[in-house]
Amino acid sequence: MFDAHFRYGRRLDLVNPQTLADKISWLELNGDRETMARLTDKFEVRGYVAEKGLSDALIPLCGGPWTSADDINVDALPHQFVLKATHGCEMNYICRDKSTLNVDDMVTHAQRWLASDYSRACVEPHYKLIPHRIYAERYIGGMDGVIDYKFHCLNGVPSFVLTCSNREKSLKLNLYDLDWNAIEGLQGSMKNAAGIARPSALSEMVDMARTLSSDFDFVRVDLYERGGKVYFGELTFSPAVGVLPYFTDEFIKRWGEVLQIGRKQN
Incomplete structure (x- = not known):
């Protein structure tokens, strides 16, 4: 029995995995780390998305x-852009107006990202294999008002959706089935009492999640909807370090019975 209770508030059984958290963590330790690393890499995953015929969903x-912050040619960047790191989470620098951009501050952030070892901070070994790089994407709008749709896909099939909203103030979580019925399963202060409107492109999102998850036992497919268009966010193989502290014990037990580990080569 692996005890993650001290740090994460939940114990994991990696010898005889039963719950969803157990099985996701088991896959993290026993799956194909090279594939997980390649598709967790926020730059490399773009190639996989394109191979699946979904290049239109990629942010330009x-x-x-x-590989070095000194290589960033700010003059060549557009008036608005987002600087991102390939190898971790919460490594984004938004430039809404280049004329007021503090270049030194941006470069400092980039240098800090490049020097960080996210695999040690998050205890997710596959991050160790991701090259440390930074890149820039077109700015499509801030996160205020944008909903993050996180499709949890089990056995290559989208199964339920966790939504993240109110990111710039106090993160709120909602949980839905694929027909957009609210379902029970959340716990903690981030649980949102208010509902999230059904996305107009829900059917398209479900199809995209199914396409992108078909090769894996488990993966979370993150999508956004902006101006009526669906954008790809990322693929995540071990959300919340695999421990899923925002889900109830009953919820992870129920979905653990559904997930079949070893069915596909992760």
């Missing part, structure tokens, strides 16, 4: 990738 690039 406008620079990079760079």
Whole structure:
């Protein structure tokens, strides 16, 4: 029995995995780390998305990738852009107006990202294999008002959707089935009492999630909807370090019975 209770508030059984958290964590330790690393890499995954015929959902690039912050050619970047790191989470620098951009501050952030070892901070070994790079994407709008649709896909099939909203203030979570019926399963202070409107492109999102998850036992497919268009966010193989502390014990037990680990080569 692996005890993650001290750090994460939930114990994991990696010898005889039963719950969804157990099985996701088991896959992290026993799956194909090279594939997980390649598709967790926020730059490399773009190739996979394109191979699946979904290149139209990719946010356009406008620079990079760079292995050194000194290589960033700010003059060549558009008036608005987002600088991102390939190898971790919460490594985004938004430029809404290049005329007021603090270049030194941006470069400092980029240098800090490049020097960070996210695999040690998050205890997710596959991050160790991701090259440390930065790149720039076109700015499509801030996160205020944007909903993050996280399709949790089990056995190559989208199964339920976790939504993240109110990111710039106090993150709120909602949980839905694929017909957009609210379902129980969340716990903690981030649980949102208010509902999230059904996205107009829900059917398209479900199809995209199914296409992108078909090769894996488990993966979370993150999508956004902006101006009526669906954008790809990322693929995540071990959300919340695999422990899923925002889900109830009953919820992860129920979905653990559904997930069949070893069915596909992760």
